[in-house]
Amino acid sequence: MNTLSYILLCMLVRKPCSGYELKQYLTLFWESHHSQIYTALGKLHEQGYVTVENDATHKQKKIYHLTETGKAIVAEWLVEENKAPSQRDEFLAKVYVIALMDHQQATELLQDRLQHYRKMVKKYEQKTEEYDAITDTIEKERNLGRYLILERRLIMCTAEVEWCVWAQSTIDQLNTN
Template sequence: MSLRYAVLTLLDIEPGSGYDLKRRFERSVSHFWGASHQQMYRELHRLHAEGLLDCAEQAQEGRPDKKVYSLTEHGRAELRQWVLQPAQPQKMRDPFLIQLFAGHHLDNAQARQALERQLEHHRALLRDYREQNERVRGSDPALQQRYWLAHQTLLLGMDLEQTWIDWAEKLLRELDRRQ
């Protein structure tokens, strides 16, 4: 259900095509919500069919027409109503943590290798989030003010990745000590 509102929110910020929306999604909410290209397009079609989105076709030279989606007043009203509803906290779901929970099947070298792979992934995410943060900080101050709360989700993502990195580095040191 949240993909629906992620799409409405991103189109509330700025109209766009499915491609535009997917790129915007990857640069913003993907650090806490995932969706495939197909899921995004299915949701766009569903929202359009429900009257929550308008769709205008723009001619493109040498390519099929581009469909640009924007929120209708009905879509904005539903988004406003949804934002007022309490959200249920979600538990973390991380397959690596299940693997680590079964880590008694690994020797130290295997555990280290698995942990280092995850650590590099989280370091890459943190680098990406920091780059996004620099773009936000360099953007128009009026936009920064308007989307201040949205920016807080990126800052939380940065803090979570840093916490994960600190935990993994500490665990690697402990593996070395136990060897």
């Protein structure tokens, strides 16, 4: 079974979800396309790790539930050694050769990144505030993992904003010399 399948099962431990909801939650830490998610969910259903029911309000919408067999496979996967994290960032490849750009191009590159991460900071601040507003202890505990990831993403995005500001300052200083 591939990592995405395990991750989908993990997401369903918290609560039953539609494929769309799973995609939204996954964006916190995993990049995947809708087609990959639905293909994996289909295989998980065939293997008996999830059950599927049609949503009562939206006939097209399917809700996926984790089975006991699915919980057992998640428990086994949790004790496996983690793979090293991977990174692919086209922006960093461009930064690597920033000396080939003129000041305006370099500034635009950094400003685009800065604008993106400022939006992300606002988004994650809002999501962490939503968690803080949860008063039910059981619901708060059920959402703890998501909250921890949100806080990590917030810290990382804030650091990226700070780095962009620093990088722009460094470029500006070199440009004035």
